[in-house]
Amino acid sequence: MTTAERLPSGAVESAAWDRAHAALVEDLWALIRIPSVNPPPADAPDGELRAARAIADRLADAGVRPEVVEGFPGRGNVGARLRGDGTGGGPLLLLSHLDVVPAPTDGWTHDPFAADVADGYVWGRGAVDMKAMIALELAVVRRLADETRAAGRDPATDPIPGLTRDVLFASTADEEAGGHQGIGWLVDHRPDWLRADGALNECGAVATTIAGTRLYPIGVAEKGFEVFRIRVRGTWGHGSMPRDDNAAVLAAEVIRRLAEPGAPRLTPVMTRFLDGAADALPAKVGEPLRVLAAGDAAGGERALDVLCDPMYSRALRALVRDTISPDVVHAGVKYNVIPGEAEIVIDCRVLPGTSADAMHADVEARLGDLADRCEIERVIGAPPVEASTDTPLYRLLERTIRDHDPDGVPLPVMVPFATDAKHTARLGVPTYGFSPLRLEPDERFLERFHGVDERVGLDALRWGLPVLYDVVRRFCG
Ligand SMILES: [Zn+2]
Numbered sequence: 001m002t003t004a005e006r007l008p009s010g011a012v013e014s015a016a017w018d019r020a021h022a023a024l025v026e027d028l029w030a031l032i033r034i035p036s037v038n039p040p041p042a043d044a045p046d047g048e049l050r051a052a053r054a055i056a057d058r059l060a061d062a063g064v065r066p067e068v069v070e071g072f073p074g075r076g077n078v079g080a081r082l083r084g085d086g087t088g089g090g091p092l093l094l095l096s097h098l099d100v101v102p103a104p105t106d107g108w109t110h111d112p113f114a115a116d117v118a119d120g121y122v123w124g125r126g127a128v129d130m131k132a133m134i135a136l137e138l139a140v141v142r143r144l145a146d147e148t149r150a151a152g153r154d155p156a157t158d159p160i161p162g163l164t165r166d167v168l169f170a171s172t173a174d175e176e177a178g179g180h181q182g183i184g185w186l187v188d189h190r191p192d193w194l195r196a197d198g199a200l201n202e203c204g205a206v207a208t209t210i211a212g213t214r215l216y217p218i219g220v221a222e223k224g225f226e227v228f229r230i231r232v233r234g235t236w237g238h239g240s241m242p243r244d245d246n247a248a249v250l251a252a253e254v255i256r257r258l259a260e261p262g263a264p265r266l267t268p269v270m271t272r273f274l275d276g277a278a279d280a281l282p283a284k285v286g287e288p289l290r291v292l293a294a295g296d297a298a299g300g301e302r303a304l305d306v307l308c309d310p311m312y313s314r315a316l317r318a319l320v321r322d323t324i325s326p327d328v329v330h331a332g333v334k335y336n337v338i339p340g341e342a343e344i345v346i347d348c349r350v351l352p353g354t355s356a357d358a359m360h361a362d363v364e365a366r367l368g369d370l371a372d373r374c375e376i377e378r379v380i381g382a383p384p385v386e387a388s389t390d391t392p393l394y395r396l397l398e399r400t401i402r403d404h405d406p407d408g409v410p411l412p413v414m415v416p417f418a419t420d421a422k423h424t425a426r427l428g429v430p431t432y433g434f435s436p437l438r439l440e441p442d443e444r445f446l447e448r449f450h451g452v453d454e455r456v457g458l459d460a461l462r463w464g465l466p467v468l469y470d471v472v473r474r475f476c477g
Contacts, residue, residue, distance in 0.1 A: 006403075007400075007403055007404075007466070007470050008469065008470050008473035008474065008477065009466035009467075009469050009470045009473070012143070012466075012469075017462070017465060017466055018462075020139050020142070020143055020465060021139075021458075021461065021462045021465055023139060023142065024135045024136065024138070024139040024461060024465060025117065025122060025135070025458065025461065027058060027134075027135040027138050027139070028115070028122050028127070028131055028132055028134075028135040028456075028461075029115040029117065029122065030054060030115075031051060031054065031055070031115075031126065031131040031134060031135065032113060032114075032115035032122070032124035032125065032126050032127065032131055033113060033114070033115050033124075034047060034050050034051045034054060035047050035100070035113045035125070036048045036050070036051040036098050036099050036100055036126070037099070037100055037101070037102050037103075037125075038099035038100065038101065038173075038174060038175075038176040038177050039102075039177060040074060040075075041102075045073075045074045046073075046074035046076070047074075047099070048074065048075055048076045048077075048098045048099050048173040048174070048182075049068075049070060049074050049075070049076030049173075050076070051076070051098045051171075052068045052076030052077055052078040052098060052171065052173075053068055053076065053078075055078045055098075055134065055138065055171055056068050056078050058138060058142075059078070059080050059138070059141065059169070062141065062142040062145040062146070062155070063145045063148070063149055063154065063155045063156055064080045064082065064141060064145050064155050064156060064169075065080065065156040065157075066078055066079065066080040066169075067079050067080065069186075069190065071173070071181060071182065071185030071186065071189065072173075072181040072185065075173035075174055075181045075182060075185075076098070076173060077098075077170065077171065077172045077173055077182055077183075077185075077186060077193075078098075078169075078170070078171050079168065079169060079170045079171075079186075079190075079193040080141065080168075080169045081166055081167070081168055081169075082141060082144055082145070082155060082160050082163065082166060082167040082168075082169075083157075083158070083159045083160060083163070083166055084159055084160060084163035084164050084165045084166050084167070084476055085159045085163065085164055086164070086165075086166075087164045088163075088164025088165040088476060088477075089164075089165055089197050090165065090166075090195070090196055090197035091165055091166035091167060091168045091195070091196040091197065092165055092166075092167050092168070092196055092197065092198055092199075092200070092393075092472060092475050092476055093168040093170060093194060093196035093198070093199035093200070093424070093429065094137040094140070094141070094167065094168065094169050094170070094199075094200055094472075095170055095171075095172075095183075095194075095199045095200065095201045095420060095424065095431070096130055096133050096134040096137060096170070096171045096172070096201070096202065097130060097171065097172055097173070097174075097175030097176070097179070097182065097183075097202070097420060098134070098171050098172060098173055098182075099173055099174055099175055099176050099177075099182070100125045100126040100129065100131070100176065101125070101129075101176050101450050102125075103125035103454075106452070107452040107453070108452050108453055109123075109453055110123035110124065110453070110455075111124075112124050112125040112454070113125060117458075120457055120458050120459065121455040121456060121457055121458065122455060122456055122458065122461075123453065123454070123455045124454060124455070125454055126454070127448070127454045127455050127456040128445065128448050128449060128454055128455075128456050129202065129448075129449050129450065129454070130202040130435065132435070132437070132456045132461060133202055133435040134171050135461070136435070136436075136461065136464055136465060136468050137169060137171075137200075137468070138169075139465055139468075140465070140468050140469045140472055141167070141169050143469055144160050144163070144167065144472070145160075147160070147161060147162075148160050148161060162473070162477055163473075163476045163477065164476060164477060165197070165475070165476040166476075167472060167476055168193065168194070168196055170183075170186070170193050170194060172186060172420065175419065175420050178380075178382075178418075179420050179422070179423050182420075183420045183423040183424070184423050186423075187423050187424075187426050187427060191427055194423075194424060194427055194429060195427055195429065196429050197393070197429075197430075198391070198393040198429065198430050198431075198432065198475070199421075199424050199429050199430070199431040199432070200431075200432055200434040200435075200468075200471070201219070201419055201420060201421055201424075201431050201432065201433055201434070201435075202219075202419055202433060202435050203219045203415050203419060203433035203435065204216075204217060204218045204219035204413070204415075204432060204433025204434045204435060205217075205218050205397065205401060205410070205433070205434045205435060205436040205437070205467075206435060206436070206437045206439060206445055207405075207408065207437065207438045207439045207460075208439075208445070209439075209441035209442075210277075210281055210285060210312070211281050211282050211284070211285045212282075212441075213280055213281050213282075213407075213409060214405060214407060214408045214409065214438070214441075215277060215280065215408075215409050215410075215411060216401045216405070216408050216409065216410040216411070216436075217273065217410075217411050217412075217413035218394070218397050218398065218401075218410055218411065218412055218413065218432060218433060218434055219413060219414075219415050219419075219421075219432060219433020219434070220269055220386065220387050220388075220389055220394065220412040220413065220414070220432060220433070221267070221269045221352060221384065221385065221386040221387070221412075221413075221414035221415070222384060222385055222414060222415045222416075222417065222418055222419060222421055222422070222433075223318075223319075223349040223350055223351060223352075223384050223414065223415070223416050223417070223418070224349070224350045224352075224354070224356075224381065224382055224383040224384035224385075224418070225347065225348065225349050225350070225380075225381055225382055225418055226348040226350060226356050226359045226360070226378065226381040227345065227346070227347055227348070227378070227379040227380045227381060228345070228346050228348065228360070228363060228376050228377065228378055228379060229343060229344070229345050229376075229377045229379050230254065230343070230344045230345075230346065230363075230374050230375070230376050230377075231341060231342075231343055231374065231375040231377070232247050232250050232251045232254055232331075232341065232342040232343070232344065232370075232373055232374050233247065233340070233341055233373050233374070233375075234246050234247030234248075234249070234250050234338070234339060234340050234341065234342070234373070235247075235338070235340055236337065236338060236339070236340035237337075237338035237340075238336065238337070238338065239335065239336035239337060239338055240336065242338070243338055245373075246338045246339060247331055247338075247339045247340055247341050247342040248331040248332060248339050248342055250342065250370060250373060251329060251331055251342035251344055253370060254344060254367060254370055254374065255326045255329065255344060257366045257367065257368065257370075258324045258326055258344075258346055258363065258366055258367075259324065259325075259326060260366070261317065261321060261323075262321050262322055262323075262324075262362070263297055263321065264292075264295060264297050264300060264320040264321045265295075265320065265321060265322075265351060265353070266293060266295050266320055267351055267352050267353065267414065269352075269386065269389075269412050269413065269414050270293075270319055270320055270413075270414055271293050272389075272411070272412055273411050273412060273413045273414075274289045274290070274292055274293035275289075275290065275293050276409070276411040277289050277409075277411060278290040278293065280409040280411075287303075288300075288302075288303030288304070288306060289303070291303045292304065292316065292320065300320070304316060304317060311444060311446050311447060312446075315416060315446060318349065318416040319413075319414050319416055321351070322348065322349065322350045322351055322354050322359060322362065323348065323349045323416075324346050324347070324348050324363070324366075325346065325347045325348075325349075326344055326345075326346045326347075327345055327346065327347050328343070328344065328345035329342070329343070329344050329345075330342065330343045330344075331343070345379070346363070348363070349416055349417075350383075350384060351384060351414075352384040352386050352414075353384075354384075355383075356378070356381050356383070360376065360378065363376060364376060382418060382422045383422075385421050385422055385425040385431070386414075387421075387430035387431055387432055388430060389412045391430060392475070393430065393432065393475055394412070394430075394432060396471060396474055396475055397410065397432060397434055397471060398410040400467055400470050400471050400474065401436065401467065403470070404436075404463065404466065404467045404470070405438060405463075408438075413433075415433060419433070421433075434468075434471070435464070436463070436464035436467040436468055437456065437457070437460040437461065437463070437464045438459070438460050438463035438464065439457060439460050440457060440459075440460070443457065443460075
């Protein structure tokens with residue numbers, strides 16, 4: 001018996017998958033054409049609600065009973081529950097977000113909201129972040145609903161044949177601004193939409209080809225963030241007579257000190273990722289990763305320089321240390337007035353194990369002799385999150401990737417940014433980045449996120465669909 005025959009998806013003929021794929025692409029096309037931009041523009045403030053309703057229509061067409069709720073006006077969320085017989089445990093949550101970041105049209109070769117299908121890709125804002133995943137999840141739900149109707153049952157009310165756990169579908173507003181008006185509201189008011197034994201979310205299991213080897217990093221952790229405002233006090237004066245304590249000059253030195261990369265610290269997840277990648281890759285690329293995994297700071301930096309593409313080095317550098325990015329700087333009122341105050345806002349991203357207080361202390365220590373001229377105020381923050389790799393769901397994610405791509409190498413990884421997993425963590429739901437796509441070797445996926453010419457490959461989606469279906473069937477079966 002081949003692997004394909006043993007997989008639940010193997011029981012579905014390939015022509016049926018092709019039809020499901022065509023419907024998936026149609027869903028994605030329709031979703032990209034709804035500009036669910038966050039922050040919501042004044043002339044179209046209800047993009048997320050319209051996207052939620054479009055998805056609800058598609059779920060209803062499939063025979064499922066969706067619910068649309070607005071925690072805040074225009075900030076729609078859509079959810080649905082497919083019932084299992086309840087003997088297998090708590091639900092599996094298929095989680096996604098409806099909103100996208102704005103897309104200034106400069107530099108795009110396709111209109112970001114036209115959803116052109118060309119050259120083997122669907123183009124547009126949200127193609128990878130994350131309407132492709134919504135469409136994949138929707139396709140899996142539709143497949144399960146079809147199978148239920150074929151068995152003479154009603155997917156809106158009856159248990160889905162073969163499912164021992166419920167499957168929850170939730171697509172929510174406001175992720176790109178922290179999720180407080182989307183999933184954050186649901187955690188407080190509708191936790192029944194989200195309570196599950198595990199959740200699948202964006203940012204993971206996307207094929208990354210390095211030296212001819214396909215790695216599938218599965219998101220199991222994400223860094224926390226701490227945002228601080230630093231007010232720098234100088235002395236006001238006349239621009240004709242420069243002063244050393246010009247607040248802009250002092251702020252420049254503050255920024256220089258903050259921007260200096262800190263010492264690396266390897267978390268267990270990143271050690272496992274780097275060692276696993278080193279084992280899988282040719283020695284020329286693998287050895288530098290091993291140096292990095294060993295925590296050798298200087299050697300690691302040199303290794304990253306020779307290793308790879310700046311896109312990957314940037315991500316790896318960020319994943320082995322707490323980072324500080326000074327992102328807002330204000331000083332000055334007029335060309336001939338020496339500024340007596342300046343304001344800097346810094347974005348700190350913290351590893352699991354670094355507390356908010358520790359990050360604050362690090363910032364203060366870096367200021368050194370300038371600390372007494374600075375006032376540090378915490379603006380907002382959220383702790384890092386981690387899901388265990390020692391769970392049946394995580395092991396199943398790795399196994400299913402291997403079954404569908406025997407040459408592929410699934411590995412646990414941390415992501416440097418924040419997702420809605422910050423909110424599911426409040427309910428204790430282990431959340432994994434798992435949006436399976438088998439991308440072409442030269443696809444620059446990380447640069448498509450929030451970038452120009454965002455796109456997703458039709459073949460990559462076709463591969464991901466039975467992968468996601470098999471995970472759902474196996475975990476809930
Ligand atoms: Zn996203």
